Amino acid sequence: MGLVSVARLHVRVEGIVQGVGFRPFVHALATEYRLAGFVGNDTGGVFVEVEGDGQTLAAFVADLSRRAPVLAQVERVTTETLAPIGQPGFVIVTSVTGAGRDVLISPDTATCPDCLEELADPADRRYGYPFTNCTNCGPRFTIVMDVPYDRRTTTMAEFPLCPDCAAEYADPTNRRFHAEPVCCPACGPTLRLVTAAGEPVHGQPLDAAVRWLRAGRIVAVKGLGGYHLAVRADDERAVSALRARKRREEKPFAVLAADLPAARTLVDVAPAAVPVLTGVRRPVVLLPRRPDAPVAASVAPDNRDLGVMLPYTPLHQLLIGRLGMPIVLTSGNISDEPIAHRDDDARARLAGIADGFLTHDRRIHVRTDDSVVRVFRGRELPVRRSRGYVPAPVTVPWRFDRPVLACGAELKNTFCLAKGRRAFVSHHIGDLENYETLCAFTDGIEHFGRLFDVRPQVVAHDLHPEYLSTKYALQRDDVELVGVQHHHAHIAACLADNGVPGPVIGVAFDGLGFGADGTIWGGELLVADLVGFERVGHLDAVPMPGGPAAIREPWRMAAAYLDEVYGDALPELPLLRRHERRWPAVVSLARSGLNSPRTSSAGRLFDAVSAILGLRDRVTYEGQAAVALEQRADPTERGGYPVEVSGPVPLAGVGRQLVRYVVDDLLAGVDRGRIAARFHHGLADAVVRAAAAVRVRTGLTDVALSGGVFQNVLLLERVVGGLEAAAFRPLVHSRVPPNDGGVSLGQAVVAAARQRPDLAG
Incomplete structure (x- = not known):
């Protein structure tokens, strides 16, 4: 019988491995394999020193990923061989603090089946207790004040454990072994x-x-x-x-x-x-x-x-x-x-x-x-990424060689802190329109920077000079500033979401964004990679009579489009009768150019058609008119308006053509649900034909779809289906929202890529 070869390994496990029962799992696994050593948390994740025969150690290391707890996300396991010391038993040691943090924090998670069973059991001491949790569920990110993740660094530090909970916490066979928020009616929140x-x-x-x-x-x-x-x-x-x-x-x-x-x-x-x-x-x-x-x-x-x-x-x-x-x-x-x-x-x-x-x-x-979220083709399509998802990072295939802070957009704001291959996109902050939200933005940046040890050397921001997020960036004098055009950031976010560096054909449809030429963009066709972009097409640029008032009152956008299409030969429409008294002044304002910036926005085109059909003349929240148009579309209608896509600027003229078709059908008495559907399908088909025109020139076959308009699953389905039928590979969002909530991720990867010429397409 041969001698057993004893070895000792130092093992480091990185990823979401704190607050998810990973140390108890390692303890149980080592006990199962009859290995000696210890496990603990530090500011880099979980560290293990383990001793036993070589074959058993190999199986143990493999199982760290294969059998990890349900809430854990193991990103990397590294090992280093050490000299055996003959240590008996296996223990969990005190967490280690120190410089250089690389730990991940788990998002808050829903109550697990075991805790629900206790909650409903009259014989259980946690029966009906509204703060029941264990290593597999409960509060995480919302209670964490610092790392490493221990009870003393959470808001649960204010609740000393009772003897029963302390016994569970110290028992390696209990699922509450080292569960930091553990509590019960005797010692927990009331x-x-x-x-x-x-x-x-x-x-x-x-x-x-x-x-x-x-x-x-x-x-x-x-x-x-x-x-x-x-x-x-x-x-x-x-x-x-x-x-x-x-x-x-x-x-x-x-x-x-x-x-x-x-x-x-x-x-x-x-x-x-x-x-x-x-x-x-x-x-x-x-x-x-x-x-x-x-x-x-x-x-x-x-x-x-x-x-x-x-x-x-x-x-x-x-x-x-x-x-x-x-x-x-x-x-x-x-x-x-x-x-x-x-x-x-x-x-x-x-x-x-x-x-x-x-x-x-x-x-x-x-x-x-x-x-x-919405569900699109069996995958999540995020609309707002916050509780349950944050602060899990968005990992990308490219390194952030220097730590980056991306400040995001003005509406649906998120910020992003990035280092290594991890982009920490924040929870939903909201619209930066008041002091309270701005404080949430600045406090959040400070908190994320402390948790994930990100000290930005590069700060990325939108080009719009009046965004509060831009002003915040410009006030920082200790970093390199990188301005990123809004729609390039949208496409870059889609690239990062899909792990594709580009170049791609990018379709960025949203409400508005500050264009590279100083005008307002929003219906853009780009050729883009992570470093830069070329604007190769766009929807018609039409006036926004009254500026922001045209967003609150979509009938103004309808007036602008109708004037562009018909001029003084405007047919008699119900919309005109509804606003007969103010119509001449709004049209005159649009023609004058005063307080009427021109925009290529797809969102404003949706607003105009919604108002023409009598769905929304005024809105009480952002995107309401476009939502009404999607909701009204007849799902049985498959036809689309046959708009022409030709000329040197793909998509130019498409908006005017669509408006004319809408008006013709409305005057002919066609049901408004059918008109709404034909508008969606016509615009989607035009996008596919425009992409085909760009492919002829560039040879590109990947098409990235981003911007808030692509939350519209009716439009998205028609575009994706059309692209696939035309032998394109469509890229859509699944990890961050297509709306402005994803812009910070796009800004971050653009800022990093501009320091790496190898990422230019």
Whole structure:
């Protein structure tokens, strides 16, 4: 019998390996293999020293990735051979702090099945406890103040463990072994219900909150990343009251359903949407609303879709379970403000909206809104990337040789800090239009920089001089500044999302962005890589009469387009009659060029057609007119307007042609749903033909689709299908939104690539 060869390895595991039960997993794995050594956290991830025979060590190292905990994301495992020391047993050691952090923090995750089972078991000590969690679920990013990820660096440090929880925490066989947020009714956060004036409500807080909701009252509920406003989804009076108090006139509300069967009573859930709805991230998923859905009309006015999510905390599970009906669950704020997450701020800002507060004493360190996604061809199409996704990095195939901060756009702002091959795209910050949101932006940059040890040497920003994100960048004098054109950033974000360096044909359709020539772009055809771009085509540039007023009142864009197409020979249209008194002044303003910047925006073209069809003359939130046009399109109509795409500037003239076709059909009495569908299909077909024209000149076959207009899945499906039929490879978003929430990622990769000529196509 041969001698067993004993070896010792130092193993480093990088990725999302803290706060997900990785150390207990390593302990159990080493015990299973009868190996000696230790495991711990440090500022770079997880370190292991392990001793045993060589064959067993190889199997152990392979299993670190293959059998990792469900929430872990192992990016890299490296090993170094050491001299054996004959250490007995295997232990978890104290975490190590020090300079140079490279650790990843897990996003907040939905309650796991084991915890749900305890929550519902009257014999369990955590029965009905709204803060139950373990290594497989619960709060993470929103409670983390610093790294390494230990209880002392989270807001749970304020809750000393009781003997029972301490025993679980120290027991290697328990799933709460080193679960940092572990707690129970004896030692954890406490729930309470108070009135808007701050007076305690007598009785069991959950039961009282359920009674209030049943009675049609509005309750502010403290969740993982901030406060929500909750109300019965089937109560028209209550939902209307919430709209009035929140000053959110028409933008759809999200609805919380108890489980998948309950969600199916509200929306049609395609098979591809099931894992998105029920997975650990639990975003709001936009799905087709059932005609018999038991929700008030005011929940999502004039919208065929409904945003639905399932409970992701024990508190939500208990609340919706006891209530027995869906509830509206919308961000706790007044329209356009960031979500309230501090208790004092919530009381100050929401007291005029909520009748009471279902709150608790666990601090939220980072405010984080709910994420919102659509499902396109079996994959997620992010609309808002936040809770459940952040701060997991977007990894890219190219290195950021110097640390980068990208400041993002003005609307739907995110920032991005990047180093190595990781881009840390922030949670949704919002529109940088007020002091509170700007503070969230600057505080977030500081927090991410500390967590991920990113000290920017390069700061990327939009070219628009009036964006607050641009002004913030320009105030920094200790870095190299890199300006990135808005639509190039969109296409670069799509390239990074897909791990493709380019060059590609880029189609960037959005509301607006500052163009390289000083005009307003938004319907762009680019030839682009990560370093630069050439503008090879664009939609018609038409005036925006009144500037920002033309965004709030889409009928102004309709007037501008109709004047461009017909001049003084404008046919008699219902739109003209509706605005007969103001029409001459708006047309005169457009012709004069005063306060009427010209724009090639695809979003403004959608606005114009929406107004011509009488769908939206005015909007109360960004993109509303375009959403109405998509919603109105007849799904049975497959034809599209046969616009011509020719000449030296592909897409030029397309907008005018589409408007003329729309008007002709409207005057002929064609159903507006069919017109809306034909418009979508005509524009999509024009995009495909324009890409084909660029391919003749360049030979490129990859087409990147980005910009907020490509959240429109009707348009996206027709474009993608047409490109595939024409032998192109379409690239669409799946990790960051196509809207301005993805711009910061694009800015970051452009800034990095400009320092690496090898990435130029």
